[in-house]
Amino acid sequence: MRNSRRISDSRRKRRKQLVRRGVILIGIVCLGIGGFTLVREKIASSGERGAITAQKMEEEEWVGAPSLDVQLLDVNEYSRPGTPLKEIKGIVIHYVGNPGTSAKANRDYFQRLKDAHTTKASSHFVVGLDGEIVQCIPSTEISYASNERNKDTLSIECCHPDETGKFNEATYQSMVNLTGWLCARFGLDSQDVIRHYDVTGKICPKYFVEHEDAWEQFKSDVQTKAEEIKKMNH
Secondary structure (H helix, E strand, O other): OOHHHHHHHHHOOOHHHHHHHHHHHHHHHHHHHHHHHHHHHHHHHHHHHHHHHHHHHHHOOOOOOOOOOOOOOOOOOOOOOOOOOOOOOEEEEOOOOOOOHHHHHHHHHHHHHHOOOOOOOOOOOOEEEOEEEEOOOOOOOOOOOOOHOOOOOOEEEOOOOOOOOOOOOHHHHHHHEEEEEHHHOOOOOOOHEEHHHHHHHHOOOOOHHHHHHHHHHHHHHHHHHHHHHHOOOO
């Protein structure tokens, strides 16, 4: 009888040990699943915050920012591909090549390319004859303007009244204000401001290619404006 009791007691102990181990194992599994879920939620939350932050960069206001007429192009493969612009290393200055045309007219030309399918072209900004600045593409996306430098630059197309390509005073001042603000905004200086000519050899912007002194003066004015805006925001 004693032996039978000992065997029975031993079996009960083993069963209790197995139950305890099972409970512990289940607890470990639950903790693991819960931890994984928590980490996944944190990662997802972090990702959402990052996306919102990137989006808000476009909307973030700085003191000294120029007035922008935002008329974004529809996303399409001919003028606004929607490709992310992951880094900004420079700003490329262009001239429209169509004397007397407005910023809106040039913006609308880019818009029509989605239906015309004739070429691929666009710009982040177009500066008009009255100094108006039309934004066509967010600064978080590439434009089709500067060939191999599309991947890391912002582009500015500038209107001009005649065939010389020389900019009038209103256009010039807005070019300086916009370029200086973008330099301050994205941690650049005037040495990061280039002509389309410097990328491909194309005579663009014509007046700044044919008059190097005017180009150097423009960059000097941009540097002054950028430093002014930086001081205003610190």
